Amino acid sequence: MISVSVQHRFAGFDLDVAFEAPPGVTVLFGPSGSGKTTLVNTVAGLLRPDHGRIVAGDWVLLDTAARRCVPPHRRRLGYVFQEGRLFPHLTVRQNLLYGRWFAPRGAAAPGLPHVVDLLGLGGLMDRRPGALSGGEKQRVAIGRALLAAPKLILADEPLAALDEARKAEILPYFERLRDEVAVPILYVSHSSAEVARLATTVVALRAGRVTAVGPPGRVLGDVAAMGVRGAASVLTARVVAHHADGLSELATAGGRLWLPLVADAPGSRLRVRIAAQDVILSRARPEGLSALNILAGTITDVRPGQGPGAMVVLAVGEDRLTARLTRRSAEAMGLATGQSCHAILKTVAVAPEDVGTGARALDTRPLDQMVR
Amino acid sequence: MEGWSNWLGPAEWQAVRLSLRVSLVATLASLPLGILAAYALARWSFWGKALLNGLVHLPLILPPVVTGYLLLLTFGRRGAVGEVLDQFGIVLSFRWTGAALAAAVMAFPLMVRAIRLALEAVDPRLEAAASTLGASPVWVFVTVTLPLILPGVVAGSILAFAKAMGEFGATITFVSNIPGQTQTIPSAIYAFLQVPGGEQAAGRLVIVSVALAMGALLLSELLARRVARRVAGA
Numbered sequence: 001m002i003s004v005s006v007q008h009r010f011a012g013f014d015l016d017v018a019f020e021a022p023p024g025v026t027v028l029f030g031p032s033g034s035g036k037t038t039l040v041n042t043v044a045g046l047l048r049p050d051h052g053r054i055v056a057g058d059w060v061l062l063d064t065a066a067r068r069c070v071p072p073h074r075r076r077l078g079y080v081f082q083e084g085r086l087f088p089h090l091t092v093r094q095n096l097l098y099g100r101w102f103a104p105r106g107a108a109a110p111g112l113p114h115v116v117d118l119l120g121l122g123g124l125m126d127r128r129p130g131a132l133s134g135g136e137k138q139r140v141a142i143g144r145a146l147l148a149a150p151k152l153i154l155a156d157e158p159l160a161a162l163d164e165a166r167k168a169e170i171l172p173y174f175e176r177l178r179d180e181v182a183v184p185i186l187y188v189s190h191s192s193a194e195v196a197r198l199a200t201t202v203v204a205l206r207a208g209r210v211t212a213v214g215p216p217g218r219v220l221g222d223v224a225a226m227g228v229r230g231a232a233s234v235l236t237a238r239v240v241a242h243h244a245d246g247l248s249e250l251a252t253a254g255g256r257l258w259l260p261l262v263a264d265a266p267g268s269r270l271r272v273r274i275a276a277q278d279v280i281l282s283r284a285r286p287e288g289l290s291a292l293n294i295l296a297g298t299i300t301d302v303r304p305g306q307g308p309g310a311m312v313v314l315a316v317g318e319d320r321l322t323a324r325l326t327r328r329s330a331e332a333m334g335l336a337t338g339q340s341c342h343a344i345l346k347t348v349a350v351a352p353e354d355v356g357t358g359a360r361a362l363d364t365r366p367l368d369q370m371v372r
Numbered sequence: 373m374e375g376w377s378n379w380l381g382p383a384e385w386q387a388v389r390l391s392l393r394v395s396l397v398a399t400l401a402s403l404p405l406g407i408l409a410a411y412a413l414a415r416w417s418f419w420g421k422a423l424l425n426g427l428v429h430l431p432l433i434l435p436p437v438v439t440g441y442l443l444l445l446t447f448g449r450r451g452a453v454g455e456v457l458d459q460f461g462i463v464l465s466f467r468w469t470g471a472a473l474a475a476a477v478m479a480f481p482l483m484v485r486a487i488r489l490a491l492e493a494v495d496p497r498l499e500a501a502a503s504t505l506g507a508s509p510v511w512v513f514v515t516v517t518l519p520l521i522l523p524g525v526v527a528g529s530i531l532a533f534a535k536a537m538g539e540f541g542a543t544i545t546f547v548s549n550i551p552g553q554t555q556t557i558p559s560a561i562y563a564f565l566q567v568p569g570g571e572q573a574a575g576r577l578v579i580v581s582v583a584l585a586m587g588a589l590l591l592s593e594l595l596a597r598r599v600a601r602r603v604a605g606a
Contacts (some may be wrong), residue, residue, distance in 0.1 A: 044504050072503040073511075085501040089519045098515075102506030148505050 002026060002056045002152070002184055006042050008049035015039065015049070015208040024200025025178045025185045029192070029219070034205040036188040040156050043186060044079055045072035056152040056184060073102065078145025078183075080155040084137040086129035092140050093125040099148025109149035110181075118180075119143045119173060135166035142173060146181070153177070153185040159194065168353065174198055175357045192220055196234045196273035197356025221276070221322035223303070223311055231276040231311065233321045239266045247292075247347065253317020254295030258347045262355055273354035279323035280344040281312060283333055293345040297321060302335050314343055380580075384573055386552055387560035388580060394468055394556055395536035398476035399483075399529050406480060406532070407525065410487035415496075432481040436541025443474055443546040470547040471554045475536035483532035486592070490524020491517070527595040534588035538581065557581055 005018040015035045028036045041047040043054055045061065048069060054062040061070050078099065086095050096112065103109060116122055119139045129137060138158055145153055155174070159167045171194065178185065178198060189195060195202055195216050204212040204225035212218075212225035217234040219225055226232070237250035237257055250257040250270065257272070264270060285294065297314035304310045310330040314321045321343055335341070380388065409428055413421065431439050447454045448465045457464065464470035494517055502512045518525075540558035547554040549563055561577045564570035 046500050046504070071508075072500070073506050073508050075504070076506070077504045079501065079504040081497070081501060083497075085495075085497055087498060087502070087516060089516075098502070098507075099505035102508075102511065144505065154504075 002186065004039070004043065004052075004054050006039060006049045006052035006054070008038070008042070008047075008052070010038075013208060015042075017205070017208070017210050019203045019210055019213045021184075021201040021203065021213070023182070023184050025174075025187055025198050026201045026203060027195050027199040027216075028186065028188045028203050028205060029190065029195050029199075030205035030211075031190055033207070035208040036190075036205055037156055039205070040154050040186060040188050043152070044077055044154055045070060045075050059151055076103075076107075076149070076151040078148045078150035078153045080138070080141050080145050080153070080158045082157045082160050084129070084134075084141045084161075086132075086137055086140055086144070088129050090128070091125065092121065092127050092129070092132070095129065095140055096121070096125075096143050096147055099144060099150075103149040107149035110146060112147065115143045115146050118146075118176065133166075134162050135169050138162065138166075138170050139173065142170075142177070146177075150183055153181075153183050155185065155187045157188050157190070159189075159191075164353075171197060171353075171356070179357070192226070192230060192232055193273055193351075193353045196220060196232065196354065197271055216271075217320050220273070221311075221313065221320055223305070229277065231322055231324060233274050233276065233279075233319065235272045235274060235316065235319050235321065237270050237272055239264050239268050239270060241266055252295060253319060254297050254314075254321075254343070256293070257295070257345070258292040259350050259355065260347065260352070262352075264357060268357065271356050272350060274321065274345060274350065276311065276322040276324040278345060278349040279321065281314075281323050281325060281329075281333070281335070282342045282344060283335075283339070285342050286344065289344065291344045292347050295321065295343045295345070297341055297343060299335060299337055299339045299341050301337060302330060304330070312341075314341055316343070380576055381573060383551060384560065384577055387555055387557050387577065390468060390471075390552070390554075391537055391556040394471045394475055395533050397469075398472040398479060398536045399533045401472070402476040402480055402483065402532070403525070403529060406483040406528065407487055409480075410484045410491055413484070414488045414491040428484050429481045431478050431542070436478065436539070437545050439477060440474060440542035440545025443470075443477065443542060447473065447546070464547075466547050466550065466554060468547075468553055471543050471556060472536075474542040474546045475539045475556075476532075478539045478542050479532035479535040482535050483528040486528030486531055486596075487521060487525055490521035490528075493524075494520045523595045523598040527592040530588045530592040530595070534585050534592075537584055537588075 001022060003020045006015060008015045015038055017039055028039060030036055038047065042049050042052065043061065051064050052062050053065065060068060061075050062068065087098065100109060119142060121139060121143060124132065124136060132140065159170055162170065175198065187198060199216040202214060202216050202219035203210055204219050212222045220232045220234060223231050235252055237252045239262065240249040240251050242248050242261060246261050247258050248262045250259060262270065295316055297316040299312060300315045301313040302310060304327050308326050309324055310327045312323045312325065312330060312335055314323065323343060413425055444465060445451050449455065449458050449463065454464060464473055499512050499516055502516045507515060538558060543556060544559055549555050549559040555563065557577050557580065561574045564574035
């Protein structure tokens with residue numbers, strides 16, 4: 001549980017934010033200039049706001065009303081920066097163990113071998129940061145944060161400086177962190193694909209204000225927070241089988257879903273992000289279509305937009321699937337809340353970055369037991 | 373080795389030994405203060421920062437005689453500070469310790485400048501990263517800042533040492549030119565040139581001076597290049 005309330009006035013920019021989030025990964029999501037990094041630096045104590053109260057679990061980091069401001073080095077954090085910020089004069093091993101030096105004796109920290117194993121750092125231990133690739137640096141930075149025995153992990157766009165291949169390499173490590181480590185994570189991102197894959201809770205920010213808070217399925221479908229072109233849904237699915245023609249078969253609450261081959265083994269749970277503008281609706285179950293995916297659902301909301309568009313929300317089991325169509329179609333089809341409806345998705349519209357491993361029920365064991 | 377020590381006369385050797393001692397003490401004693409001043413100028417903003425900056429650099433621009441005279445006024449036995457030190461049995465004027473003080477003051481701007489440049493090359497975001505990992509400000513300085521500026525600190529010290537070796541004007545004004553007590557290499561050269569037939573001894577000390585100064589410059593250049601490489605993380 002993390003609770004943040006911060007007001008700070010800059011020249012030409014006001015930050016006024018308040019939200020509460022359950023354990024897990026809380027993603028601060030928004031375009032650049034929305035105040036994400038400022039907010040995460042405030043939580044880190046690198047910036048002291050005019051007014052604010054920040055609590056992680058039962059650990060009060062800041063309470064300006066009570067004149068309490070814990071200095072950054074006593075906040076027990078693990079901060080993964082966008083540019084790694086490894087110490088250039090220390091080896092990878094020394095970088096990894098830096099935070100442990102200052103952690104209180106007996107703090108619940110994972111062992112070095114386990115972190116090295118988790119992040120695949122085995123061959124790098126005696127190198128210096130100058131001799132590492134971007135992806136390797138970022139993995140070391142994640143390990144360094146974990147080994148500091150943090151009570152809260154902060155990550156400020158840790159993938160932004162990496163190319164697509166390196167992103168695909170690092171993102172699964174954050175998914176493992178979310179699923180295997182009980183420490184809450186505050187993660188800054190402007191990528192809705194990252195949000196869909198990682199977030200337990202999304203805090204959408206715009207111009208220093210919170211525009212929406214909630215689980216990713218809800219916030220990503222929120223037109224006010226995402227804009228009409230950015231709106232998307234998150235479907236949970238289970239891998240059933242991989243087929244020889246390069247497709248994976250997944251089961252969702254609304255029926256079979258065929259995707260370009262995914263890496264996860266049959267049985268694993270996935271999250272799939274589907275852009276609202278890639279969804280076609282049909283009242284009757286269509287036949288003779290090239291699209292493979294036809295999911296059955298029930299309309300829960302029809303929202304005409306300002307322009308010619310409309311957003312239609314379908315309940316598919318527990319998930320919400322948002323479709324963006326023209327108001328003309330919505331009216332012609334007579335779409336209304338409570339009707340059953342079919343959603344049609346093109347298999348090839350789902351990119352690999354839109355598919356991530358699903359969060360299991362959150363583990364609340366302490367960090368040391370988790371990783372050991 | 374035997375030939376080498378015979379190459380310089382006893383008075384010349386005495387001047388070389390004294391110069392080395394004065395310069396070493398001047399450099400090492402002013403180093404902590406130099407790091408502090410460089411840190412304050414590079415990182416802090418405070419009232420009177422421009423004044424401190426001016427004060428540090430003043431000896432570089434003032435005529436050395438003026439600096440020496442001001443030292444005499446302040447640290448002489450009747451000076452404001454000298455009188456107090458005198459009560460504790462510390463006398464600076466006309467002693468080798470006074471020569472060290474004069475050398476330190478004259479070399480201070482060079483030392484502070486080199487350390488300040490190294491400090492300004494350190495990414496403050498690395499220090500912020502260290503603090504989020506639990507390091508208090510003092511530990512951040514010891515484990516991150518100091519190792520990164522170390523080559524700059526060494527380069528600055530070498531420059532200061534070389535400057536101290538060559539200091540003349542302030543030294544001779546403050547502590548005079550007493551053989552074995554305050555007669556450093558430059559003072560000795562000056563004294564040799566005042567007497568007929570002293571040119572040879574002066575010439576030998578000139579060679580020693582040029583060799584020491586050149587060596588110091590080359591070494592500090594080498595170390596300055598290592599600062600850049602180290603901070604870049606290669």
